[in-house]
Amino acid sequence: MKNSTEIQKVVVxxxxxxxxxxNQGHKTxxxxxxxxxxxxxxxxxxxxxxxxxxxSGNQVCTLSEYGSNKGTMDIDGDYDTYHWxxxxxxxxxxxxxxxxDMNGYSADEIIEESGQFLERFEVHNxxxxxxxxxYSRAIAEQHLSDLEDKNEDVRWSIYDTVTGNTL
Numbered sequence: 393m394k395n396s397t398e399i400q401k402v403v404v405x406x407x408x409x410x411x412x413x414x415n416q417g418h419k420t421x422x423x424x425x426x427x428x429x430x431x432x433x434x435x436x437x438x439x440x441x442x443x444x445x446x447x448s449g450n451q452v453c454t455l456s457e458y459g460s461n462k463g464t465m466d467i468d469g470d471y472d473t474y475h476w477x478x479x480x481x482x483x484x485x486x487x488x489x490x491x492x493d494m495n496g497y498s499a500d501e502i503i504e505e506s507g508q509f510l511e512r513f514e515v516h517n518x519x520x521x522x523x524x525x526x527y528s529r530a531i532a533e534q535h536l537s538d539l540e541d542k543n544e545d546v547r548w549s550i551y552d553t554v555t556g557n558t559l
Contacts, residue, residue, distance in 0.1 A: 402462075
């Protein structure tokens, strides 16, 4: 069990295969938690003295690291590594990964909890809102133009029907 005086919210990242070409070293955000627990991610671990081993008996991290709010658990030495750190220690690249990988509410919650990058992401949100409004306006204008064309066609159709004009 973890020492309750050390517990603070942590952000968990996974480095593995992924991205457009399924390359190794692709880092993703798994979320914000009260602490890192291997079973949250389906990792079977075994405590043996001061070390923690995986199913194959390979050391994945130390007991003191696992019990802290910052650490690394290297499952296979290549494609499957978990990193966790206090939310207030994320850097700009990690903030971008959070925004990329988490849904809007979760990303906002993590960024707000970190107390960092707020101004930058608020500006980013304003830019996105402006893009959305511009895009929505363009769609509406196109739709109205299409509607006006259809209305013109309908008007001529009614005129032709009333006057008996046929092509």
